[in-house]
Every structure is written in structure tokens, then in C-alpha cells.
Amino acid sequence: MFSIALKMLFHDRAKYLGLILGVAFSTLLINQQLGIFIGLITRAGAVIVDVPEADIWVMDPGVKNLDTIFPLRDTEIGRVRGVPGVAWAVPLYKSNVTIRTGNGELEASLLIGVDDSTLIGLPPEVVMGNIDDLRRPDAVAVSADGFRKVWRNQPFSLGNIAELNDRRAVVVAILKDSPKFTSSITFFTRYSQALQYTNNGRNQMSFIIGRSAPELSPEDVARRIVERTGLQAMSSRDFRWKAIMYVVQNTGIPISIGTVVALGILVGIAVVGLMFNLFVLENLKQFAVLKAIGTSNIQLLGMVFLQACVVGFVGFSLGLFGATMFFETAGKSPTFQGFFLPWYVAVGSGAVAACIIVLAALFAMRRVLFADPAIVFRG
Amino acid sequence: MGLPIAVECEGVIKEFGSGSTKQRVLHGIDWQVPLGATTFLVGPSGCGKTTLISIISGLLSATAGRVWVLGKETTKMRKGALVRFRADHLGFIFQQFNLLPSLTAVENAAVPLVVQGSTLASAKRQASGLLDRLGLEKNKWKYPNQLSGGQQQRVAIARALVHNPRIVISDEPTASLDAETGHEAMQLMREVASGPDRAVIVVTHDTRIFEFADYLATMFDGRIESFRQNTPSESSH
Structure with a gap:
């Protein structure tokens, strides 16, 4: 039938x-x-995904997502490192900067400053170049999509010069990062270099990122950080969900x-x-x-x-x-x-x-x- | 009559509607259809012929009365058993042929075997032989809309007979055919459908085909008025 x-x-x-x-x-x-x-x-949580080494994120108690940041005092990192169960903790800087593209147009871009000594905070996949070159003066890495947008119709190359907030930046590496909510152009540099590009003085640390000790869960360690420092701390997983839910609830x-x-x-x-x-x-x-x-x-x-x-x-x-x-x-x-x-x-x-x-x-x-x-x- | 009985109706009543709109269409039919013969059921439009064969076929339930088909009381059968009984023992030829337009002639003829559980391929092999016998060897792969009325009627006859049913019920089989084609169709039906242990019941208005009847039952206003053996002299009128 x-x-x-x-x-x-x-x-x-x-x-x-x-x-x-x-x-x-x-x-x-x-x-x-x-x-x-x-x-x-x-x-909304792309910046968190790009730092897989860190499982704890620490920030000002008022922070709700990755885009509305209130800077932490530079001394906070020492307090976080002193919390039992924190294996390591490094600063992370995040800010918006204006970039002048190859044809003279201005574009909003994201600037991520990573720990000077360890360079923790960079996305893991390198498309071209060597991330150790970021230790050179004025050195920046750029996201692959950012490169395509800033230097349109050009093949990937190193040594290109960009203007970040009117300051010279030399591309030494091209990285594959996760697409961001606000901009597809992301520059990565050392923390100290990032502060120069944004012309800010002390106390500009956006986040402290760290790792929990192997025997402890990041949630437990984050709770301890909150208790001992009064800052807001959560596991990278929880923070990512918080950032996502912020978009879901507020857009x-x-x-x-x-x-x-x-x-x-x-x-x-x-x-x-x-x-x-x-x-x-x-x-x-x-x-x-x-x-x-x-x-x-x-x-x-x-x-x-x-x-x-x-x-x-x-x-x-x-x-x-x-x-x-x-x-x-x-x-x-x-x-x-x-x-x-x-x-x-x-x-x-x-x-x-x-x-x-x-x-x-x-x-x-x-x-x-x-x-x-x-x-x-x-x- | 002396012949064994194919169908027996006893006090069959059928009413449609309810309350003040209730209408009695059959008024206690008592009738015996013999095996080994072709019986015509005739009468004016609206006299209840179609209702009666629908009840005999088990497509409609009687309001009251009893019906036996091949010795089984169908009015007492469960629905599933009745469906199975119909698939095994009854063959139908409808006024509008009612062939499935999506199936070829041979597939249409094969449907009753598929209903009985055969695969379409083996059913088609079986149906193909019957269609050849009915003179459709060149047209059996055509769809119904590619066939003439007479050819469609032959396919309908093949479908009614392919599973070797003991009773064939035919409703106005020549109504959509011209005189010559209608005559041919009846000739074919008589050749392939009749036999000592079979019965053919034909509902018709068409007096031109009365010559094919062994028995004539005349209905009027929901009652069988007469039932008698057909004689050639009556048929010629």
C-alpha cells in the first residue's frame, strides 16, 4: 500500500x-x-572565549558585560594573587580606539592589552608572524578580519603601519580571534603599550584574568576572591553567560x-x-x-x-x-x-x-x- | 429458485437522518440473490438500489434487519472483519469507474491484490495477464486519463476480478459508455465474472443490457416489487 x-x-x-x-x-x-x-x-562573550588559559575573571562589582567597564586599581592584582587557590593572575586591558584605515577612513576598533611578561590574553591561533615580536616597541597584532578591513584588498603581510589614536602601531602578527559584538577590528598589544595608545595613566586595568589551582573549581576560587577583595569575580563560563544574557535581556x-x-x-x-x-x-x-x-x-x-x-x-x-x-x-x-x-x-x-x-x-x-x-x- | 444463495437479506431497513428529518429509504427488504447467476437490480432513481447494494457490500450499515453474504452474517461482523471479508470476497465496478489517476491501468487492476498483502510488483504480474485477456495488452501502462471510457471500464472490470472474488457488485456499469461499448463491457463481464460458485449483481437503468441478466429484481420506493428469472422475450422490450 x-x-x-x-x-x-x-x-x-x-x-x-x-x-x-x-x-x-x-x-x-x-x-x-x-x-x-x-x-x-x-x-557578546568572544573576548572571554579567546583567552582559554584563564578560567577566572575579576572586575569591578558594577560590571555587567565586557563593554561597560570600570577600571580597577593597579594594586588589586596583588590582592587577587594573594587569594588561596589562585594559580596565577594577570591584568587585561580592553578599550575602544579609533584607527585610520589605509584609505584614510576612521574606524572604531577594539584594543586588548595583555600581560607584558607572559602575553596571556592573546587568542591562541596565529595566522602570520610571531607573538614574541609584540615585545618590540609600538608592536601590535591585528585580528585577521581586522586586517582585511583596515588594509582592504591586500594580502596578509607584516610590517604594516596603523595609527591608533594618532599613535604609530606596527603590525607584527595576525591572529585569528572570535568575532566581536561591536567591531570586527581588534588590535592586541602589551598591557603597558595599550595604556600609551589610550593615553591613560594609572588605574586603567579593565580585568584581572587568572587560573584556579588544579584541585579547585574556578567557581570556588571566584567566590573566595569576592569574599577577600570585594571585587566581582566569576568563572569564565559564568562571565560568558552573563555577557550573553545581558545582550538577550537588554537588546x-x-x-x-x-x-x-x-x-x-x-x-x-x-x-x-x-x-x-x-x-x-x-x-x-x-x-x-x-x-x-x-x-x-x-x-x-x-x-x-x-x-x-x-x-x-x-x-x-x-x-x-x-x-x-x-x-x-x-x-x-x-x-x-x-x-x-x-x-x-x-x-x-x-x-x-x-x-x-x-x-x-x-x-x-x-x-x-x-x-x-x-x-x-x-x- | 433451487440455486445456492450468494446474498440473503431479511427485513433490511435503512433510515437516514433523525427526528422530524428522518427518512426511511428501505422498507424491510427480503431478498435472495442466487449463486451461479447474474442478477440485475433495476428500478427508478431514488428507489433505494444503491443503498441496498451499499448495505450488501458492508459499506453502509442497516438500521434494522440481517444480511448474509456467502453464508456469513455481515450485519453482525466487526468492522475489521467486514473490511477483510470485502477484500477477500467482493469485487466492485463503479459507475464512474473510480480508477486511481496516479496509477497506470495495470497498477489500478492490481490494487485489490496489494490490499490483500501482495507486493505491487507481483500483483502487477497477475493483473497484467487479466488485462491481456480483456484486450488491453497495448494500453496497460497508460494512465486512466489516457484511456477511452470503454478501456477504463475494462480496467475497472479487471480490478473487480483480479483477486478472484465470489461476488461482483456493479453499479450502473454502462452508464458512462455508448451502446456498443456498454454491450462489449457486459459481454466481457459475463465471460470472466460468471461461474457456478460466483454471483454478479448489477444495478442498472440501462434496458439495452437486460439480455445479460439471469434474474431481474425490480425495486420501487424502497421495496423489492418483483424478483423473477429473466426471459429473452422480456429483455428485448
Whole structure:
């Protein structure tokens, strides 16, 4: 009976195409929008992700995210290092600076100052150059996407000179970093050098980053730091979530993307539900004929369910392929760098597509179940 | 009559609607359809012919009364058993042929075997032979919309007979056909459907095909008015 069900489904090509496009469109919209949403909010914690060595972040008690910073006194680092369970702690500087690009335009960029002696705080992946060269005067490293934006149409090269807040900066390395929420241009330099670029004096330490002793959890050590210093401290994981939740709670991003996702689901349900219902309605006499010939209700329901499953599988696969292609293609552009399709979004959208199909199938099954086989004798 | 019985109806009543809109369509039908014969059920439109064959086929339930088909009381059968009984023992030919447009002629003819559990491939092999016998060897891979009315009727006959049912129920089999094609269709049906342990029940208005009837049952206003053996002289009128 299943082969007959498939022949019935494929015979009405226009309706079949409409059905799979409905599921595909819904799947594409859900995956594309949720992928963008997750890409965007994870950018809020990009600076934390780029320093995998540190599992504790210490900051002013009022700090809520990585962009609103109140500087710490330089002496705080000694107090943090003195807390039992802290394996090491180094300063991290973060600030916004203005950069003049190769064609004279001004761009906002991010400046990260890392510990002078250990250089802890740099992203781990070096695209070109040697990070030890950062110890030279005026030396900076630049993010790969930042290089492309500042020196457009130029291949990666070292020795390029930039102006950071009107001060000379020589590129000695190109690093691969995580895309940031506010800017795609990030410069990395030593902590002391960073203070010169921003022309600030003492007490400009944005964060203290550190590592917990191997036998202790970063959460426990962070609690101890809070108790002993009065500063705010948390594990890198908690801080990342805090930064992400700040974006979720204080921007319109979740609402706008949530609306589009909801529309995708609604359109999916409406289009697929109505079209599938229409498909079954138009084929009701055929189902009635099968019923009259001796097909049981279970067999008929199995046929409808198979038809719905095929529509769902093909539509979902097409939509997922479209979304994957979008992220593959768009991911190559610096603006979309870091956006991806997380597996759990794909699985979730599969569950949504399954719900849409099951709903559509249930409505259609009802019609088939109550189809009167005696209509076959009516002209 | 003397022949064994294919179908027996006893006091069959059918009512539609309820309360003040209730309408009685069959008024206690008592009727015996013999095996080994072709029985025509005739009568004016609205007299209850289609309702009666729907009840005999188990597609409609009777309000009251009992029906036996091949000795089994179908009015007492559970729904699932009735569906299975229909699949095994009944073949149908409908007025509008009701072929599935998404299936080829041979696939349409194979449907009852698939319903019984055969694979489509083996059912098609079996149906193919029957279609050849019905003169459709060149058209069996065509879809219904590519066939003429007469050819569609042959496919419908093949579908009704492919699973070797003991009772074939046919509703206005010649209504959509011209006189010559209708005659041919009935000739074919008589050749392939009739047999000593089989029965063919034909509901029709078409007096041109009365010659194919062994028995004639006349219905009027929900009652069987007469049931008698058909004679050639009656058929010619």
C-alpha cells in the first residue's frame, strides 16, 4: 500500500512541490534566524572565549558585560594573587580606539592589552608572524578580519603601519580571534603599550584574568576572591553567560529574531497544514475507493502518515541544505564571520518540522478516517 | 429458485437522518440473490438500489434487519472483519469507474491484490495477464486519463476480478459508455465474472443490457416489487 501512497503523492506534482517548499521554507527560516541569533549573542562573550588559559575573571562589582567597564586599581592584582587557590593572575586591558584605515577612513576598533611578561590574553591561533615580536616597541597584532578591513584588498603581510589614536602601531602578527559584538577590528598589544595608545595613566586595568589551582573549581576560587577583595569575580563560563544574557535581556535581538522564527513556524503550519489537507481532500474519493475495495483504516492512516513523512523529510532536508549553504557562503564574509548552524538548532528545527507534519497529518487522517466508502456508488 | 444463495437479506431497513428529518429509504427488504447467476437490480432513481447494494457490500450499515453474504452474517461482523471479508470476497465496478489517476491501468487492476498483502510488483504480474485477456495488452501502462471510457471500464472490470472474488457488485456499469461499448463491457463481464460458485449483481437503468441478466429484481420506493428469472422475450422490450 505504501508504494500506492507514494504514487498518489508524487502524481500531483504542483501540490507535492508546494508541500515540500512549505516545510523547506519554514526549516530554512528557523535555522537561518536561530543560527544568526546564536552567532550574535555568542559574540557578546568572544573576548572571554579567546583567552582559554584563564578560567577566572575579576572586575569591578558594577560590571555587567565586557563593554561597560570600570577600571580597577593597579594594586588589586596583588590582592587577587594573594587569594588561596589562585594559580596565577594577570591584568587585561580592553578599550575602544579609533584607527585610520589605509584609505584614510576612521574606524572604531577594539584594543586588548595583555600581560607584558607572559602575553596571556592573546587568542591562541596565529595566522602570520610571531607573538614574541609584540615585545618590540609600538608592536601590535591585528585580528585577521581586522586586517582585511583596515588594509582592504591586500594580502596578509607584516610590517604594516596603523595609527591608533594618532599613535604609530606596527603590525607584527595576525591572529585569528572570535568575532566581536561591536567591531570586527581588534588590535592586541602589551598591557603597558595599550595604556600609551589610550593615553591613560594609572588605574586603567579593565580585568584581572587568572587560573584556579588544579584541585579547585574556578567557581570556588571566584567566590573566595569576592569574599577577600570585594571585587566581582566569576568563572569564565559564568562571565560568558552573563555577557550573553545581558545582550538577550537588554537588546531587541531576541524579540525580532523570535518573531521571524515564530512566523516561520506559523507559515509552515499554515501552508503545509492547508496544502496537505487540500491534497487529502482532493484524493478523498481515491481513499474511499481503497476503503471500499477492502483497505483497512490502519492501512489508510499508514499511507497518509507515510505521505506526510516523505513531505517532511524532503522539505526538511532541502531547508537544512539551504541554511547550511547560507552559513557556508555568508560565513566567508568578514561581517558574518563566526556565524554557524549549531547542531542543536538543526535538531530543534527537525523537531519543529516533525510537529508541523504530524499536525498536518492528524488533520488529514481525520478526514480519511471518516471518509464514507459508500460515496463510491454515488456519481 | 433451487440455486445456492450468494446474498440473503431479511427485513433490511435503512433510515437516514433523525427526528422530524428522518427518512426511511428501505422498507424491510427480503431478498435472495442466487449463486451461479447474474442478477440485475433495476428500478427508478431514488428507489433505494444503491443503498441496498451499499448495505450488501458492508459499506453502509442497516438500521434494522440481517444480511448474509456467502453464508456469513455481515450485519453482525466487526468492522475489521467486514473490511477483510470485502477484500477477500467482493469485487466492485463503479459507475464512474473510480480508477486511481496516479496509477497506470495495470497498477489500478492490481490494487485489490496489494490490499490483500501482495507486493505491487507481483500483483502487477497477475493483473497484467487479466488485462491481456480483456484486450488491453497495448494500453496497460497508460494512465486512466489516457484511456477511452470503454478501456477504463475494462480496467475497472479487471480490478473487480483480479483477486478472484465470489461476488461482483456493479453499479450502473454502462452508464458512462455508448451502446456498443456498454454491450462489449457486459459481454466481457459475463465471460470472466460468471461461474457456478460466483454471483454478479448489477444495478442498472440501462434496458439495452437486460439480455445479460439471469434474474431481474425490480425495486420501487424502497421495496423489492418483483424478483423473477429473466426471459429473452422480456429483455428485448
